[in-house]
Amino acid sequence: MTETPADxxxxxxxxxxxxxxxxxxDWVLEHYYEQLYPLGQVMxxxxxxxxxxxxxxxHETMTEEERVEMYQIWAQYRENRRTGTKPGE
Structure with missing residues (x-):
């Protein structure tokens, strides 16, 4: 018996x-890495x-390297917002 994603x-x-x-x-597929995939930190x-x-x-998927780069950029953005600095300061 084949397991489904729900299983x-x-x-x-x-x-x-x-x-x-x-x-x-279509929205889920377009926004998957931004809106849903980060839940992988907790489940x-x-x-x-x-x-x-x-x-x-x-549809296309992102490579692991592309996802890492995207999340690193987001982390830097959040840090800049938290500290009130601009990139390069």
Missing amino acids: EYPEATPYIQQAVDEHGE AMPEKDELPFYDEDE
């Missing part, structure tokens, strides 16, 4: 389903290409 990621499934219900599958999250409505012919 493999029972904690994450309600969050993903809520986002689909509120915004639709197991599926990769974007594991979502049942993901179509590799229509």
Whole structure:
């Protein structure tokens, strides 16, 4: 028997389903790394290409290096906001 994403990621499934219900599958796929994937810090999250409505012919994923770079940039942005500094100061 094949496991579904809901079986493999029972904690994450309600969050993903809520986002689909509120915004639709296309929105979830477009905003996955920004809005949902960071929940992986507190629970197991599926990769974007594991979502049942993901179509590799229509959608793209980010590499691990691209995700790391994006999250590092966000962390620097938050730090700049916290300290009131501008980049390079």
